Amino acid sequence: MPGPLASLFRPSALTAAPLAACVLILGLAGCASMPGPGETVTVSVGRPVTAQDLETRRDVAAARPALQAAGIGPAEIAAGRVLRVQCAVMTDGWWDSLxxxxxxxxxxxxxxxxxxxADRGDNDRLPVNKVAARAEPPLGPGGQAYRxxxxxRERGLSRSxxxxxxxxxxxxxxxxxxxxWLVRCRR
Structure with missing residues (x-):
């Protein structure tokens, strides 16, 4: 009587196993992907970008050419027209943008x-994208997930x-x- 592993080496199992693995890998490849050009995403607002950020933050400074190409100069920065935003792509994974x-x-x-x-950015430079609208229905900042x-101990609870x-x-x-709590990129 053949052992339990013998069934894996049948000709039909040899073609089914790689096919199943490929399907699984392709399915996971789309999970938690960063937003790409042509998408609209919902983002939480951080804070306005300042002139000091352009000088001291490497990822923001690297975005200066993209900001200039979008018509953003010192006056627009001072007016608070550029915000740092972010959204959640997966648990403990987020995407940042200007x-x-x-x-x-x-x-x-x-x-x-x-x-x-329109801009995906890269590891060294934050992307620069345009606000299309306010989120509907309105969403707040999220806040701390745990209290x-x-x-x-006095209350007899198992955790703090x-x-x-x-x-x-x-x-x-x-x-x-x-x-x-961070707003999901794709709702």
Missing amino acids: AILPPGFDAPGDRALVLAV FIPDW FERQAPAGGPPSDYLIVQGS
Whole structure:
């Protein structure tokens, strides 16, 4: 009687196993991919980019030519028209970009934005993309995903923290990234 491994070496199994592996690899290749040109993504607003950021932050300074090509100079930087934004592509994986606000677009505060992706950036340079709209329905900043419970032992709990809901929207629109709720790039 053949052993359990003998069934793997049947001619039909030899062609099915590599095919199954290829399908699995191709399926995983699309997971958690960074936004690409032509996509629109939802992003959380960080803070405005400053002239000091252009001088001291390597990834922002490397984006200077792309900002200049988009018509962004010192006056637009000083006016707060360039924001640092980010969104979650997977748990503990996020995508950053510089976002250009259209002229006359009011500062978004903590509200999420929709970004039209034209520039993917690279490991050395943040991408530069334009804001298309405010996110609808409105989404807030997310906030901390966990709350510390100082008296957890006295309360008979098994751990010193508990998960809390994101501030500003349903949990399905966010992912937990390094302990904070961050809006999903693709909702």
